Amino acid sequence: MRTSITLILAITAACAAASKVTHKAVHPKDLILQQNRNSNAGRITNGNHASEGQIPYIVGISLNSNGNWWWCGGSIIGHTWVLTAAHCTVEADEASLYYGAINYEAPAFRHGVTKNDFIVHPEYRGLTHDISLIKTPHVDFYSIVNKVELPSLNDRYNSFENSWALASGWGEIYDGSNVVEDLSVVELQVVPLADCQAYFGTETADENVICVSTPDGKSTCHGDSGGPLVTNDGNLLIGITSFGSDYGCQTGAPAGFTRVTSYLEWIKDETGIYY
Missing domain, CATH: 2.40.10.10 (Trypsin-like serine proteases)
Incomplete structure (x- = not known):
């Protein structure tokens, strides 16, 4: 009986975790929005213009x-x-x-x-x-x-959880616009992988992914694919812009990056x- 109860609880927990997957992941390069899904304006999004020499890499x-x-x-x-x-x-x-x-x-x-x-x-x-x-x-x-320097081989298991990092690119200034002429930057915080998995599932947000929170419409967007995520502390390249929600860049879903330490x-x- 105890074994059966344990199994039921495990299945229930798994189903609950699966039910949290509310966003399909899509590469920013391939983001196509349905009309009126999101009308908020922003920049890379809601970042700041970079100054000369700020992002030399x-x-x-x-x-x-x-x-x-x-x-x-x-x-x-x-x-x-x-x-x-x-x-x-x-x-x-x-x-x-x-x-x-x-x-x-x-x-x-x-x-x-x-x-x-x-x-x-x-x-x-x-x-x-x-x-x-x-x-x-x-x-x-x-x-x-x-x-830009890569993390050291000794840092290969560092999750960089809660670290603040700078993303940059010439991506859309709002969902549905074109790429922009001027380089933008935005400071974002690395979140636990479990937070990312709650949105995208474990197959998409696996151990080779690092995710950041996107509060107040601040995020990477269409045109930012492949760009850097660099730590404020140490200026290390820890992520490569990889995916976001198919609902758009300003939905509040985490933004996904390829985890450089895995490679x-x-x-x-x-x-x-x-x-």
């Missing part, structure tokens, strides 16, 4: 496949390497990388690459293992173009970069 990435163009962000992690999301590069034939840009129409310089320069994680499928490397021509570092060995093997 970000690159804007314009990608193309057979004449179809889309926009993503990425992070400089070495003189010849940019880290971004797999869903940004997996279907692309070529890309232009914009360095040192506050306004993306006026970068310090640009480099072009092709699909031969993309290294998509071999286990990438939809929302899982959403990480990709781009091999670039050599870039010299200075005040407005510089690398430190893979990055090391492909690039030789590690700390």
Whole structure:
């Protein structure tokens, strides 16, 4: 009898957890809103404009496949390497990388690459293992173009829970708009993985995901895919913009990032970069 009661309680708990999954996850790049789902205005969203040199490690990435163009962000992690999301590069034939840009129409310089320069994680499928490397021509570092450090190998099990971090990008200024010319930044707090799983389920929000809260309409949005999440304490790259709610960027659902610490060995093997 006791075993039966325990089993019933376990099943009930599992059903209760499943019932909390209220949002379908979608890559910001692919976000298409139904009319009138959300009418709140905002920026990256409800962030602030970045100042020159504030985010020297970000690159804007314009990608193309057979004449179809889309926009993503990425992070400089070495003189010849940019880290971004797999869903940004997996279907692309070529890309232009914009360095040192506050306004993306006026970068310090640009480099072009092709699909031969993309290294998509071999286990990438939809929302899982959403990480990709781009091999670039050599870039010299200075005040407005510089690398961001990865967490050390000793930090591979650090959840960064409750840490404050900065997300940045040229994404939509409100749900349904276009990407914007000026780089925006927003400070967001890392939440327990369980909070993210309550919205998206455990298959989407697995151990390779890190999530942040999105209070007051502050979030990443369409056009921010692949961009960085960098800790205020230590300036470490801990996340890559990966997914949000299909209801829009300003619903209050957590924003999901690829957890960089899960891929430190893979990055090391492909690039030789590690700390």
